[in-house]
Amino acid sequence: MRGPMLRTHAFRALPALVAASCMLFAWEIYCRSSGISETTLPAPSQVLLQAWLNRDALWANTVPTLRATLLGFSLSLVLAFLLSMAIDFSTLMRRALFPIFIASQTLPLVAIAPLVVLWFGFGLLPKILLVALVTFFPMLVALAEGYAATENEVEDLLVSMGASRWKRFLLARLPSALPYFFAGLRISITYAVVAAIFAEYAGAAKGLGIYMLNAKNNFRPDLVLAAVLVSSLLTLLLFSATWAVQRLAAPWIDSGAGRRP
Amino acid sequence: MTEPLLCLDKVSLSYGDIDVLHDISLDVMPGEFVSILGPSGAGKSTIFKLLTGAANADSGEIRFAGKPLLPTDRPFAFMPQRDALMPWRRIIDNTMLGLEVQGMPRKEARKRVAPLFEEFGLGGFEQHYPQALSGGMRQRAALLRTVVQEKPVLLLDEPFGALDALTRNQMQIWLEAMWLRHRWTIILITHDVREAVMLSDRIHLLSPRPARVEQTIAVPLPRARFSHSTARAEAATIETSILDFLLSPQINDQEGHLP
Numbered sequence: 001m002r003g004p005m006l007r008t009h010a011f012r013a014l015p016a017l018v019a020a021s022c023m024l025f026a027w028e029i030y031c032r033s034s035g036i037s038e039t040t041l042p043a044p045s046q047v048l049l050q051a052w053l054n055r056d057a058l059w060a061n062t063v064p065t066l067r068a069t070l071l072g073f074s075l076s077l078v079l080a081f082l083l084s085m086a087i088d089f090s091t092l093m094r095r096a097l098f099p100i101f102i103a104s105q106t107l108p109l110v111a112i113a114p115l116v117v118l119w120f121g122f123g124l125l126p127k128i129l130l131v132a133l134v135t136f137f138p139m140l141v142a143l144a145e146g147y148a149a150t151e152n153e154v155e156d157l158l159v160s161m162g163a164s165r166w167k168r169f170l171l172a173r174l175p176s177a178l179p180y181f182f183a184g185l186r187i188s189i190t191y192a193v194v195a196a197i198f199a200e201y202a203g204a205a206k207g208l209g210i211y212m213l214n215a216k217n218n219f220r221p222d223l224v225l226a227a228v229l230v231s232s233l234l235t236l237l238l239f240s241a242t243w244a245v246q247r248l249a250a251p252w253i254d255s256g257a258g259r260r261p
Numbered sequence: 262m263t264e265p266l267l268c269l270d271k272v273s274l275s276y277g278d279i280d281v282l283h284d285i286s287l288d289v290m291p292g293e294f295v296s297i298l299g300p301s302g303a304g305k306s307t308i309f310k311l312l313t314g315a316a317n318a319d320s321g322e323i324r325f326a327g328k329p330l331l332p333t334d335r336p337f338a339f340m341p342q343r344d345a346l347m348p349w350r351r352i353i354d355n356t357m358l359g360l361e362v363q364g365m366p367r368k369e370a371r372k373r374v375a376p377l378f379e380e381f382g383l384g385g386f387e388q389h390y391p392q393a394l395s396g397g398m399r400q401r402a403a404l405l406r407t408v409v410q411e412k413p414v415l416l417l418d419e420p421f422g423a424l425d426a427l428t429r430n431q432m433q434i435w436l437e438a439m440w441l442r443h444r445w446t447i448i449l450i451t452h453d454v455r456e457a458v459m460l461s462d463r464i465h466l467l468s469p470r471p472a473r474v475e476q477t478i479a480v481p482l483p484r485a486r487f488s489h490s491t492a493r494a495e496a497a498t499i500e501t502s503i504l505d506f507l508l509s510p511q512i513n514d515q516e517g518h519l520p
Contacts, residue, residue, distance in 0.1 A: 153345035160313035160339035161362040161410070171362070175349040252349045252390050 042222035051226035061211040062230055068124060068196040068207065069234070072131025076188065080136045084143035088173065089165070105137050109195070113202040127199040127207075134195035135188040142184025146177025178250045186242050193235045264327055266291040266446055267414060272321030274307060280471035281307050284321070287465045287474050289414070289448060294440055296449045296457035299467030300507070305450045306342070307472075309416050313339050326413075338412035342419045344403040346391035352402050353378075353387040359410035374409050381405045382435075397428045401435070414446045421456070433459060434487045441484055454503050458496045459486050466503065478503065 024044045030036070031043035038046060051058060083101070087094035113130055120126040150173045158168045200209025208227050215223035246253060265288035274282040281304040289295045299305050310316035311323065314332055323330040330336075338359065346355045356377075357370035365373070378384050381401045391399055400420055407415055420436075421429040437460055440447060451457050457464045458480055466476040480499060486492040 151345065153341040153343055154347060156310075156313070156315055157339060157341050157345045157358075158362065159315050160335075160337065160341075160416075161359045162314075162335050163362045167362060171358070172347070175347065178349070250349065252392070 039219045039221065042225065047222050047225045047229065050220075050222045051229060054223060054226065057211070058208075058226060058230055061206055061208050061227070062234070064124075064204070064206045065193070065196050065200065065208040065231070066234060068127035068199065069131055069192045069238070071124065072128040072196060073135055073189065073192045075128055076132040076136040076139065076192075079132060080139035080143060080184075083136075084140050084147070084177075085169070087144060088147045088169065101137060101140060104133060107133075109134065109198055113199055117199070117203040122203050122205055126202075127196055127204070130199040131192055131195045134191045138187040138191075139181065139184040142180040142187075143177050146180030147173040149180065150176040175250075179253050182242065182246045182250070182253070186239060189238045189242055190235055192238065193231050197231055263290060265289060266293075266326060267448075268324040269308070269311075270322045270324065272308075272311065272318045272323060274304075274311065274316065274318050275471075282311075282318075283471035283473050285472060285474055287477070289446060290462075291413075292444045292446055294447045294449070294460055294462050296451055296461040296464045297467060298451055298454065298457045298464050298503070299472060300469050301452055303467045303469050304472040305452075305467060306418055309339060309418055309448075309450065312337050312416060336413045337416050338407045338410040338414070339416045340403050340407040340418060340420055343423050344391070344399045346399055346403060346406075348391055351388050351390055352383065352394065355391060356402055356406040356409060358406055363410075374405065377405055377409060380439075395428075396424050397432055400424065400432055404436075404439075408443070408445065414448065417447060417449045419450055419452070422451075422453075429453075429456075434485075436460065437485055437487060454500050454507070455496070458500045458503070464503070466506065476506065 028043050028045060031041060031046075042050075083097065087097055109130070112133075113126075116126040116130055120129065147169075154172045154176070155168060158172055163171065197207070197209040197212070200207035201213055202209075204210045208231050212224050212227045215221075215227065267289040269285050269287050271284045271286055272282060273280070273284055285308065287295075287297070297305050297308060307316060311318055312330075314335070325334060325336055346352075347358070350358070353371055353374060354367075356374045357365075357367070360370035360373060361367060375387065378387055381404070383398060383402055383405065386394060386398065386402075391402070394402065404417075404420065407417070421432050424432060433456055440460075449457070449460060461480055464478045464480060465474050466478065467473070468475045478499070480496075482492040482495055482499075483489050484492075486496060
């Protein structure tokens with residue numbers, strides 16, 4: 001089974017690969033034929049070459065970014081679960097907190113990031129906070145809607161069995177919310193690396209964000225793009241990890257229903 | 262004559278301005294198969310809500326085994342409309358849900374339900390997720406989940422309503438056979454007249470909302486009815502008379518007077 005399935009996946013990815021290759025090829029041709037300066041628009045080959053030559057520096061700056069991303073995202077996960085439970089169990093909490101959560105998403109990151117750095121310093125903490133601020137909301141909303149989507153019949157059944165509110169939450173509402181949660185998780189995770197980089201951009205000792213800023217100031221767009229490439233790969237990696245986690249934690253979501261990403 | 266196991270005495274309930282149940286009185290004998298038959302939206306499911314504690318009556322009394330039913334009493338095992346199987350639980354874990362809620366350790370609960378799978382035609386499907394099962398199998402799994410709780414009364418809310426006609430017939434035949442073997446006390450909610458006649462000892466006929474018990478019809482036909490030619494023929498007669506009654510002007514007049 002495994003061989004043909006892999007082949008099917010490769011076959012599905014083929015159009016995307018062809019399209020991306022065409023774009024890169026056009027970019028490369030343009031850089032070589034137009035005589036545009038390398039300090040304005042470097043060719044993809046140049047970016048790849050410089051990424052390879054500067055791999056040690058890139059790696060040294062990737063580690064702090066990855067650390068900030070993962071820690072921030074973990075905090076965000078814990079917050080999303082706790083807060084979603086608070087608003088699920090108490091209408092008062094929902095009325096009190098939900099508007100605040102929505103307001104938190106209206107804050108322009110450009111303005112807030114330097115302030116958070118100002119308040120909490122150049123260390124890890126402001127990055128963690130900013131990543132959490134940007135990523136907790138989609139998961140929170142997904143969880144809240146997931147709880148609400150629990151089938152009435154299932155809840156009636158549990159009531160008839162004498163289940164408490166807490167048991168109903170654990171046995172029905174939480175598992176019902178999992179497909180929604182994973183959808184929210186995938187949205188969130190694509191923001192996470194970008195948020196960490198933005199936080200570093202606003203002030204950091206090390207990290208992809210500050211690396212990009214320095215490269216830009218040194219007129220090295222090739223290195224900026226090399227760092228962008230790394231951050232994109234990081235996001236893709238984390239995004240794929242969500243599928244793996246889903247398959248482990250909730251294998252029933254895919255099974256039988258025939259849905260495929 | 263034996264005492265009724267369950268007795269509803271002039272039970273009324275309204276949601277806001279809407280009268281749902283109006284002086285409902287009915288009883289159920291031990292080991293009896295009783296149907297509550299009525300038009301859609303008449304409030305049949307609301308009667309089950311009263312019994313399972315999901316709603317409270319405004320007036321009237323519910324007695325179980327001669328004593329008023331307390332909110333802490335749970336002598337009923339409920340099978341909701343559609344099957345309410347949890348897609349995230351394997352079939353064996355779905356069927357043991359009631360035992361788990363009662364506080365039985367999972368391992369022990371699985372051991373308790375496992376031997377019943379063969380009898381319910383689910384042998385070999387213990388580890389499947391519900392999505393992989395046919396409609397009929399899902400209903401049998403839902404019924405297994407209901408009976409394994411070992412409650413004195415089974416409440417079945419339109420259990421076969423969502424099935425195709427052929428599967429529904431097969432399930433009715435199967436349910437009658439199971440009932441003949443186990444003699445559970447069953448209250449079946451249905452709007453399918455034939456289903457009520459073929460399965461029940463007695464039928465409580467409900468009026469449109471606000472629901473009252475219009476008539477209680479005994480069905481003294483021999484069992485097993487589906488394989489009994491005279492039973493089938495007489496069932497058809499009873500079915501016709503019930504249909505005539507449900508379609509009669511006096512019943513429909515009442516509907517006309519609804520707000």
